[in-house]
Amino acid sequence: MAFLEISTLKKSFGANQVVKHFDLKVERGEFITLLGPSGCGKTTVLRMVAGFEMPTSGSISMDGKDVTALAPNQRNVGMVFQAYALFPNMTIAENIGFGLKIAKRPASEIAARVKQMLDMIKLPQIADRYPFQLSGGQQQRVALARAIAVQPKILLLDEPLSALDAKIRVSLRDEIRVLQQQLGITTLFVTHDQEEALSMSDRIVVMSEGRMEQVGTPFEIYNFPKTRFVSSFVGTLNFLTGKVVDAAAGRILVDGQEVITNRGLEGASNGDTRSLALRPEAVTLGQGGENRNTLHGKIELVSFLGSIVRIRVRFDKNLVTLDTFNTSSAKPPQMGEEVTVSFGHDDLQPLEEAVKVAA
Numbered sequence: 001m002a003f004l005e006i007s008t009l010k011k012s013f014g015a016n017q018v019v020k021h022f023d024l025k026v027e028r029g030e031f032i033t034l035l036g037p038s039g040c041g042k043t044t045v046l047r048m049v050a051g052f053e054m055p056t057s058g059s060i061s062m063d064g065k066d067v068t069a070l071a072p073n074q075r076n077v078g079m080v081f082q083a084y085a086l087f088p089n090m091t092i093a094e095n096i097g098f099g100l101k102i103a104k105r106p107a108s109e110i111a112a113r114v115k116q117m118l119d120m121i122k123l124p125q126i127a128d129r130y131p132f133q134l135s136g137g138q139q140q141r142v143a144l145a146r147a148i149a150v151q152p153k154i155l156l157l158d159e160p161l162s163a164l165d166a167k168i169r170v171s172l173r174d175e176i177r178v179l180q181q182q183l184g185i186t187t188l189f190v191t192h193d194q195e196e197a198l199s200m201s202d203r204i205v206v207m208s209e210g211r212m213e214q215v216g217t218p219f220e221i222y223n224f225p226k227t228r229f230v231s232s233f234v235g236t237l238n239f240l241t242g243k244v245v246d247a248a249a250g251r252i253l254v255d256g257q258e259v260i261t262n263r264g265l266e267g268a269s270n271g272d273t274r275s276l277a278l279r280p281e282a283v284t285l286g287q288g289g290e291n292r293n294t295l296h297g298k299i300e301l302v303s304f305l306g307s308i309v310r311i312r313v314r315f316d317k318n319l320v321t322l323d324t325f326n327t328s329s330a331k332p333p334q335m336g337e338e339v340t341v342s343f344g345h346d347d348l349q350p351l352e353e354a355v356k357v358a359a
């Protein structure tokens with residue numbers, strides 16, 4: 001049995017079903033991120049794991065024990081929220097020691113643990129300060145220390161970085177990941193930021209409208225998105241839509257020009273319309289070589305972005321965006337120019353759903 005098992009979880013608020021289906025097995029020590037746009041239900045899943053919301057149906061077990069009906073304080077989970085939820089009238093030491101005090105641990109044990117936690121977050125000098133005397137980043141580190149102080153079975157992080165400015169966000173995200181690895185603490189992290197998800201997680205659950213779209217490692221989610229939603233949400237900008245001419249050989253006609261995918265067209269029949277994702281960094285200007293596709297089109301837009309020149313090439317109904325480096329010696333491509341673009345057979349990722357387009 002996995003350390004955390006969430007089975008066929010559903011949640012409705014009145015007539016509004018916000019979690020339609022959620023099933024996940026998490027191994028001990030794993031860092032799992034729930035990634036999705038605002039309102040997709042990720043916080044609701046986290047709150048059900050914490051015990052703040054009761055599932056409409058389904059079950060949750062931790063460390064072999066069914067906790068579905070248990071109150072939050074009986075589950076032994078630690079939680080950090082987006083807003084700094086420190087107690088304003090308590091010192092930092094009192095904040096960090098709060099959970100242990102509630103658990104009636106001896107004062108000497110609490111003091112030792114608080115010191116250990118302050119060393120862990122690299123803020124040993126702030127025990128007697130109050131939250132208002134700390135920066136946002138420091139407050140979130142204290143919130144993390146407070147959550148970890150009680151040695152929870154599972155750490156739940158609900159957009160803990162989103163209120164911080166960009167630079168602090170990146171450094172704190174690395175700190176959280178290092179700490180999580182050192183402590184080996186099983187963690188569920190909620191974010192709508194794909195970069196955060198890709199950089200921190202062992203596995204990512206991409207969610208949309210109360211459903212799981214895909215579960216996989218950052219590598220799998222970025223390189224092998226299964227659906228158009230996952231593909232666009234994790235940053236792939238290009239989609240080609242075409243007619244399958246030979247499913248077994250992976251041959252597809254895009255605006256009358258044939259391309260090949262060697263990523264497999266399982267379930268497709270000849271004549272089907274299919275969409276394929278194509279990462280911008282996989283596309284280059286000019287003829288391709290072996291195992292590469294070439295498409296001929298016309299430059300529709302050139303955006304000068306400094307070190308990079310972004311180019312949009314239209315074939316007919318389909319278009320691709322690609323980035324080229326700006327070099328002062330080469331003349332930049334011009335709008336209206338006829339060009340050839342190329343990309344590898346294995347850069348074309350077929351997506352699951354069939355998309356209806358006019359023939």
Ligand SMILES: Nc1ncnc2c1ncn2[C@@H]1O[C@H](COP(=O)(O)OP(=O)(O)OP(=O)(O)O)[C@@H](O)[C@H]1O
Nearest residue numbers: 013016018036037038039040041042043044045192
């Ligand atoms: N207590 C509640 N009562 C009624 N509706 C709720 C309640 N909590 C959440 N919802 C609704 O459930 C949906 C999902 O909310 P949830 O907070 O889980 O989404 P989310 O993906 O975490 O988004 P965000 O990043 O904006 O928090 C939203 O439409 C929200 O309005």
